[in-house]
Amino acid sequence: MSATAVKVEPQRTSPDQYTTVKARYPGRWVSAVVILGVGGLALQSVFTNPRFGWETVGKYIRDVSIVNGIGITLMLTAVCMVIGVVLGVVLAVMRLSLNPVVRTAAFGYVNFFRGTPVLVQLLFWYNLAALYPTISFGIPGVNLDANQIITPMFAAILGLGLNQGAYMSEIVRAGILSVDHGQAEAAGALGINRFHTMRRIILPQAMKVIIPPTGNETIGMLKTTALVSVISVPELLYSSQIIYARTFETVPLLIVASLWYIVVTSVLSVGQYYLERRYAKGGQRSLPMTPWQKLALFFNTHAPLNTDRLARKGGTR
């Protein structure tokens, strides 16, 4: 075949005389236009429908009680995730223990907290005083009033944190199991004990597997904190509820809350991205580019006055 091609065009001997033409994909243009059209219509309806109450949204978006609510939402998220991660590591190590009793206890914990709705758990903690009116921790002389200790906030932290521990333990366990057995063996052969092997060798490598779903869980936790509005903790959703219970501007205030949830989760996503980059250390030969670096590269290569590219187009090899 190539032999005939050479015969048909014997005069075009230099490969420089050929230019490549990129394949065209009209379907891509069609789908883009459809999506932009539908999106535009949706946006238009959102901004022209007076019932959305954008003025009210603007009035309350930086309301003191809303901002305080965000603070409590963030605090709850942070505290509960810390409890969740610490508990998760402990439970994961227990799950991998050689002691069957320890192993089963960890499994039982995970099974219980994963097996009941977190909303039910929250209500349970909130009503703990009904079960144990006084709390002594089994220590003689200690006699605390459960109603005073278990404030709504404390019930929220207990409920969300303990529940998160169960989920985190599965993530951490998957991370630990993802590390090659040879790592523990090499550490052992060097005389490094179990604790240090876990802390210095296994867990840092497991982080690569643990971080992405943990970021996911953090964002999930931020939204799950809305549940504690049922036990009257004044976080973001409850703060909006208090306002619309008074003014009956339900939808605008739900929009206020939603906007803030989106803003905060977006910020967390960026944080997650950089955290993942950090723990990719040693995983790849070089770190992946950040979106800014990719953008810079894109503009560099597609700049109209890029001489490099012009030279390439000119056909030099």
Place this chain on the structure above:
Amino acid sequence: MTETMTSPSGTGPAAAAGTRIMVKADSVHKSYGQLDVLKGIDLEIAAGEVVCLIGPSGSGKSTLLRCINHLEGINGGRMWVDGKVVGYDIKGTKLHEQKHNDVCRNRTDIGMVFQHFNLFPHMTVLENLVEAPRLVLRQKKSQVTARALRLLERVGLADKAGSYPRQLSGGQQQRVAIARALCMEPKLMLFDEPTSALDPELVGEVLKVMKDLAQSGMTMVVVTHEMNFARDVADRVVFMADGNIVEQGPAAQLITNPQNERTRSFLASVL
């Protein structure tokens, strides 16, 4: 904790000659469930000796090596390293297996190099070397770092101290692994098929480092398929098959003129 045993005097030729015995296996048995992997191994390795273990796969040579530093427990017999029983405390006629962390503490002077290097990928080359002496031997950072850099120089990788293992070739990684083991200043080095996972053109650089190490007087036990290395570097070659030592002797003699039929057929297939 560990009961120090002077190796029973006069039981081996080397002991009779008054040489320090580095490794002594006395009727070592090892089985995985029904499968007997080692069926009573007797072996003595003198300090400074380089011994290559060869044999077909499944012959138990890697298992024997891993029993020396107690990465694998043994089911019967005894194993001494430098006069100490490895991984066990002797009480009467019983060997009591030590706790994992005690085993770790007691094998700090046995270095090991693995087939797949097992470098710590999240640490730089230098950090790989420095980690164990700092954590286990509790040595000063400056002191360990100086020694680590000397060792990297010795294996020809002084310029790679700041690199991560992934950025190195297999041969370079294995040389780092050797330096990492040496950084603990061991008396005995174990090599478990150190060149089997390498591209053919990278084997030479690792073998050269091992040859230099052998010439420096290190006691080495090497499981290998590199017959040329065994012939040129080893003082003694031990041929194993089916969990037994079939034949052993001076390297050149065993490889060029094997006496046993099994040894002969094995060498015919690999040479």
